[in-house]
Amino acid sequence: MDLTSASKILKVNLKRNFLPHFLIALIITLLTPVVFGISSLDSLRSAQPLEMLLSLTGTVILTPVFLPEQNENIRDLIRSKKTDYTGICAMRVIYSVITIALITGIFVFIMRLCESDVGIKHFAGGFATALFLGSLGFCTAGISKNISVGYMVSMIYYIANFALKDKLGKFFIFSMSAGSFTEKYYLLLSSLIIIVFTLFTVRKYGK
Secondary structure, eight states: OOHHHHHHHHHHHIIIIIHHHHHHHHHHHHHHHHHHOOSSOOHHHHHHHIIIIITHHHHHHHGGGGGGGOSHHHHHHHHTSSSOHHHHHHHHHHHHHHHHHHHHHHHHHHHHHTTOOOOHHHHHHHHHHHHHHHHHHHHHHHHHTOHHHHHHHHHHHHHHHHHHGGGGGGGOTTTGGGTOOHHHHHHHHHHHHHHHHHHHHHHHHOO
């Protein structure tokens, strides 16, 4: 894929596929301080809006990476072209992950301006949580070729964390609110593995 082709593909994807989901993510972001409040929070309470609501931006942004190919005819048409389909998906993943990081970073910065006790760990933990939820939806949608199933799996896991709590061990996504950061390393590493695995699987078996 040359630079000219990549720029054209990026422009089309950002406008037609990414923008609607980005706007939904912005709505979630704007609702988060309304639901939780972000002013003058201590370290533990500052983690709650990041983990319990803002993290859903990961699901909204990363799950629909394969949405344009939901239509089988479009999927077959794209794969008949010389442009590498997996490369296009990887491009979508990259700008989606960057967007999740930017949303989390800006939100943490605003919390800091509101005199909440937040720092780099809150950013890293919030980002890891959002990325993990998004990667679950991304993987399921990619393998099942069904975006709705991807959203469903991500949301089921999200809801399960309220009921099961520490029974999920290292994959408990609300761990910062409970005073532990160790789980975030597992979430981040697992997210990267899931994303790479999904792209490999789509490349190998999705043709």
